[in-house]
Amino acid sequence: RVRVFKCGPDFLDPYWHSLASGAPVYQLDLWMTGEADCRARLSAAALGADLIIVEGVMGLFDGAPSAADLARRFGLHVLAVVDASAMAGTFGALAFGLQHYQSGLPWAGVLANRVAGAGHAEMLRQSLNQPHDWLGAMLHNPALVLPERHLGLTVASEVPDALARLDAAADALAQTPLGQMTLADLQRWNTEFAPAADASTLAVPKLLQGKVIAVARDAAFCFIYAANLDCLQALGAELRFFSPLANAAVPDCDAVWLPGGYPELHAGAIAAATHTRNSLARHIAAGRPVWAECGGMMALLETLVAVDGQQQPQWGLLPGVVTMHARLAALGLQQLALQSGTLRGHTFHFSTTATTMSAATRTAPPDTPPSPAAGESLWQHGPVRASYFHAWFPSAPAAVVELFGAVAQAA
Incomplete structure (x- = not known):
């Protein structure tokens, strides 16, 4: 049972998240939705889900509040997905910088995207200071690309093969260390959410x-x-x-x-x-x-x-x-x-x-x-x-x- 949230005021990505998870998707933003609203939604989702995924907005530290701010506030471990198509050793520097740029950031590791092949993946893995940060490589595959236009991703319901694209991505992820983790393995990133405020304080007349x-x-x-x-x-x-x-x-x-x-x-x-x-x-x-x-x-x-x-x-x-x-x-x-x-x-x-x-x-x-x-x-x-x-x-x-x-x- 997976619940997905989107960081920031985004309308389009949640269509894909909802299709993939089979559940409604809500936005989390420390200013727009507010900390109390974020906490209540995360707490409620945790009661009925095995896994919660929050997709960030723009880059990890972009915006005020940023995805990093949200992660620190609620103890959400950050999994960085890095486009590694044109790099080798720099991948390790980026991963190190993302982890340490601001103090107190809960860190899960890094997943390399758009990787050329097994040899390229090995160079990326070896560039990391901490071997346990390596969560795998997604090979470059046009079948995984989601169509987009001027405001962002194309709405999933307008893409005839949307489910096939998601299935292809799931198959690719299943070949990585991250995709092969069991629920017990994922407990290393367990987070306990403080109980939401009393329901009466959130109710509206x-x-x-x-x-x-x-x-x-x-x-x-x-x-x-x-x-x-x-x-x-x-x-x-x-x-x-x-x-x-x-x-x-x-x-x-x-x-x-x-x-x-x-x-x-x-x-x-x-x-x-x-x-x-x-x-x-x-x-x-x-x-x-x-x-x-x-x-x-x-x-x-x-x-x-x-x-x-x-x-x-x-x-x-x-x-x-x-x-x-x-x-x-x-x-x-x-x-x-x-x-x-x-x-x-x-x-x-x-x-x-x-x-x-x-x-x-x-x-x-x-x-x-x-x-x-x-x-x-x-x-x-x-x-x-x-x-x-x-x-x-x-x-x-x-x-x-x-x-x-x-x-x-x-x-």
Whole structure:
């Protein structure tokens, strides 16, 4: 029984983790999700799993907080996977540096990736100061490569041979010392998690009891944290999913969530989704709330301009034009202060938006007040709130209630 977590605000890697593990995958971030949330999720997973794997984010020490920070906080032993395709002795130096760059880092060892053959693997093994750090070599194999695009890995459900690729990787790993370890062997990296806080301190009042929230979910709208869905349900909401790419009408509901994703890859299909567009227009005309994040906001605008300059009409329910760029436009942790609380989250996009709407407020980096020259705009147009900001709902459930239409009353 394996549970997998992802360090940092990543939507795409968890699709692969979930397919491989057969279990939901949640994010861990000492700032965005918070230490208490991380501890509660790790503790709960430990009660029902034999093995917990946490994939890092970027490099081991990149970002604040970093994967190394998370490992130290919870005593997670670090297994470094190093692309060794163009090195020999330097492999040992990298392994030594990763282990000792910051003090107090729990260390498991190193796995070499993209190795040319048995002779290359032996050179890599001999480069290590500590022989027990060697956990094996994964040979270079195109069958193990996962497809990717501008925001990261391609979603697993869009890759027809996704399971075959995972099986090939599992077979390759089984040939390494790491892959041949038994559960008893893995106990050398055993970690005991302190019990999570009393459940009553983590519970949220059912402020959305009786409310129905319609959630767009398909290949164009797929940036959805499992924890966000859990949070809405914990607040008492009933969730109804619909697919704009299938031209499905918005279900009868009290509020709509249009999450991020890849509208730029499906702009023509979105434009042709007239049933979705018209039912959404009726929902808005009735004064019912819409929360549109990043790609969800892009679909609501009038026009999408591709990197090559081609223009595609969108739903036209918000004034403005979104333009795709070849280079990253924004990336980083952000927070959004609302009347009922401050949501934490992040921003990550390759587009910019030109609109006549004025920003109702703006997001800000961690521990920084909002500024007109920084952060992401939160636009409000009638009952529609829209932003490039991706919110982590459990960080401020009362603010989530506000987003979906009911201002939480102070206790």
